[in-house]
C-alpha cells in the first residue's frame with residue numbers, strides 16, 4: 202500500500218470525508234509554486250538567524266539558569282545581542298518579564314512618552330488591547346491618565362496612507378508614531394515592510410525626532426527584511442508569536458535604538474536598574490531554540506494561511522488577504538457573515554489540535570476586548586497564536602482570524618476539520634458545496 206493511501210486512510214479515521222480530502226488535495230496542488238517561494242524566504246531567514254547566533258558566539262554556557270536579581274545573566278545578555286544583530290538594531294530587550302505583546306508595547310510606549318507628548322497612529326485604530334493602554338477606551342493607568350494625548354489618522358478607503366491627513370496631524374508635541382504592521386482583528390490589509398519604510402520616511406521628513414515604533418506582532422520572518430531595516434526606531438513583538446518559534450513559553454521583545462530600548466528597560470525594571478536585572482529562570486534555551494526554529498515555523502503558518510484563503514475563497518466566502526495576494530503577516534481573515542460560521546470554524550480548528558482536541562470552544566467575555574470572543578487553541582503554550590489557532594469576536598461582519606501552525610501538516614488538518622464542522626453546521630450548503638467540490 203502506498204504512503205498516500207495510508208495517509209488517506211488515517212485522515213478518514215480522523216473524521217475527514219473523501220469529498221473534503223479530494224477538494225483540499227486539488228487546492229494544495231495549485232499552491233505549490235507559492236509554497237516554494239515561502240520556503241525560499243524561510244531559507245534566507247534561517248541563515249540570518251544562524252549567522253546572528255554565530256556572530257555572537259552563542260555557546261552552551263548561555264543556556265544556564267539564573268535566579269534572584271539575575272545579575273550577569275550571560276545567556277540573557279547574549280540573546281539580546283543576537284536579536285539586535287538579527288534585526289540590525291543597536292540594542293534589544295528580550296525578556297520573560299515582558300509577559301505578552303500588549304505588555305511589551307505598553308512598556309515601549311510608556312517608557313518613551315512623557316506628560317504633554319502626543320502619540321500618533323497613522324494607520325488607523327490599533328489592536329484592541331492597545332485601546333486601553335493608550336486610553337482610547339477609558340482605562341485605569343492608561344497613557345491618557347498620565348497626560349499623553351493621542352491622535353489617529355485612518356487609512357484611506359483603498360488601504361493606502363492618508364499622507365495629507367498625517368502631515369496635518371503632526372504637531373509640535375508629536376513624540377512617537379505607532380505603526381501596526383499586521384491587521385490584527387481588522388479587515389484592513391496588512392502593511393508590507395516596504396510600505397512601512399515609506400511611511401516612516403514621510404514622518405521623518407516632517408520631523409526626524411519622532412520616534413517611529415512598529416508593532417511587529419505576527420510579522421517577523423514573513424519577509425526577508427524587518428521594519429528596522431527601513432528606518433523603524435523600535436520594533437516590538439511577542440515571543441508566543443513568530444519569533445518564539447512555538448518553544449518560548451512566555452516573553453516579548455523590544456529592539457531598536459539604544460536610547461529608546463534603554464528607556465524601556467528602566468520602565469520594565471526600575472530607574473537605575475534597567476537591563477542589568479531580571480533573572481531568566483532557565484528559559485534561555487527555549488528562547489534560543491525557538492528563535493532558531495522560527496523561520497520554518499513561520500513558513501508553515503504562512504502555508505496554512507494561504508491554504509485557508511484558497512479553500513474558503515473557492516467556497517465563496519470573503520477572505521482577507523485574497524488567496525493570490527502576497528503575504529505580510531501570518532493572519533488569515535475569513536468572513537462568514539454569520540456567528541455560526543465563526544463558531545463552527547473555531548470548533549474545527551480545536552478538533553484538529555494535539556492538545557485538548559476533545560474540548561468544544563464557546564464565545565466568552567475576554568478581558569481587553571469589547572465583544573465576546575471565541576478562541577480555538579489546543580496549544581502547548583496557553584494563548585500561543587504561533588500554534589494553530591483561530592479566534593473571532595462575535596460581532597458583525599462575523600470574521601474569524603486564523604493563524605499559526607507549528608507544522609504545515611497540522612495547519613492542513615485544521616482547515617480540513619473546519620470544513621467538516623461547517624458542513625455539519627449547515628453553514629455550507631451540502632448540495633451547492635458538492636457541486637463546487639466536483640467543479641474543482
Ligand SMILES: *Cc1c(COP(=O)(O)O)cnc(C)c1O
Pocket residue numbers: 301302303304328330381382383384385416418419439
Ligand atoms: C497579538 C497582538 C498584539 C498583542 O499581543 P498579546 O501578546 O496578545 O498581548 C498586539 N498587536 C498585534 C498586531 C497583535 O497581533
